[in-house]
Amino acid sequence: xxxxxxxxxxCFLLGGVAAFxxxxxxxxxxxxxxxxxxxVSVAGLYGALGADFLAAAxxxxxxxxxxxxxxxxxxxxxxxxxxxxxQDAKKFVVPAVAAAxxxxxxxxxxxxxxxxxxxxxxxxxxxxxxxxxxxxxxxxVFQYVVVVLLSGLIGAVVIARPAVKMRQLDEELEKMxxx
Amino acid sequence: MAGLATHLPAYLIFSAMLFSFGLIAALGxxxxxxxFMGVELMLNGAGLNFVAFQTLRAGVIANDNWLHGxxxxxxxxxxxxxxxxxxxxxxxxxxxxxxxxxxxxxxxLRG
Numbered sequence: 628x629x630x631x632x633x634x635x636x637x638c639f640l641l642g643g644v645a646a647f648x649x650x651x652x653x654x655x656x657x658x659x660x661x662x663x664x665x666x667v668s669v670a671g672l673y674g675a676l677g678a679d680f681l682a683a684a685x686x687x688x689x690x691x692x693x694x695x696x697x698x699x700x701x702x703x704x705x706x707x708x709x710x711x712x713x714q715d716a717k718k719f720v721v722p723a724v725a726a727a728x729x730x731x732x733x734x735x736x737x738x739x740x741x742x743x744x745x746x747x748x749x750x751x752x753x754x755x756x757x758x759x760x761x762x763x764x765x766x767x768v769f770q771y772v773v774v775v776l777l778s779g780l781i782g783a784v785v786i787a788r789p790a791v792k793m794r795q796l797d798e799e800l801e802k803m804x805x806x
Numbered sequence: 807m808a809g810l811a812t813h814l815p816a817y818l819i820f821s822a823m824l825f826s827f828g829l830i831a832a833l834g835x836x837x838x839x840x841x842f843m844g845v846e847l848m849l850n851g852a853g854l855n856f857v858a859f860q861t862l863r864a865g866v867i868a869n870d871n872w873l874h875g876x877x878x879x880x881x882x883x884x885x886x887x888x889x890x891x892x893x894x895x896x897x898x899x900x901x902x903x904x905x906x907x908x909x910x911x912x913x914x915l916r917g
Binding site: 628629631632634635636639642643646647649650651655658659662665666669672673675676677678680681684685688689692693696697699700701703704705715718719721722723725726727729730733734737738742748753756757759760761763764765768772775776779780782783784786787789 | 809810811812814815816817818819820822823824825826827828829830831832833834835836837838839840842843844846847850853854857858860861862864871872873874876877879880881883884885886887888889890891892893894895896897898899901902906907908
């Protein structure tokens with residue numbers, strides 16, 4: 628048992644516990660903090676799998692960016708400290724059954740497959756190879772993602788504009804039509 | 807536990823577990839931001855699958871060294887970032903019009 632094995636086991640444990648609290652903790656703030664644990668553990672597993680660039684990107688984008696957005700949105704939740712564990716447990720029955728069935732299906736497929744002919748992983752820096760892939764075979768997909776990102780951001784700005792301003796704009800437009 | 811770091815089924819089971827917990831959060835949470843956190847967990851589980859297959863089964867999937875799994879995991883991360891931006895916009899708009907972000911209370915279109 629090497630040091631990497633211990634690290635991977637620790638990441639599995641941290642990610643599992645954190646994901647459990649993300650799903651079930653009644654306080655949405657603590658659930659968001661638990662989500663940090665799961666995202667960091669996935670970043671650690673990326674590192675253990677030799678994906679150094681992805682581990683860094685996971686930490687920077689998820690833990691640095693998306694978590695800030697989530698914690699900002701948590702501020703708009705109401706009475707987050709009043710809820711108890713399993714207070715509205717009834718709402719979790721159907722999702723838990725659906726998730727258990729999904730997990731059982733994945734586990735059955737995973738355990739029934741033959742994984743014997745695995746390749747030996749080689750751990751080299753990946754940033755250079757990924758850069759070449761993004762301008763090589765994946766150039767078109769990369770452009771597509773860029774367009775989706777741009778349109779998503781424009782859409783977010785349009786949606787988030789205050790409703791009052793929209794009404795003022797409509798009134799002004801009507802006035803201009805009357806003149 | 808020896809060889810856990812290169813044991814592919816362990817990663818697959820772990821990512822299936824992340825996906826399942828994410829499914830529970832996405833379906834069972836009352837607040838919009840909780841649903842969003844569930845979707846993030848599900849995306850993470852899927853991305854981990856890509857990287858695990860790339861590292862431990864690369865020679866079985868494709869005979870080149872373009873790191874297909876890493877690229878797809880990167881795209882998953884980028885799409886999650888877009889999703890975060892749009893989700894925050896929707897949360898802000900919902901809060902602006904209803905003073906709440908509980909998904910159950912956005913029921914104007916209920917018949």
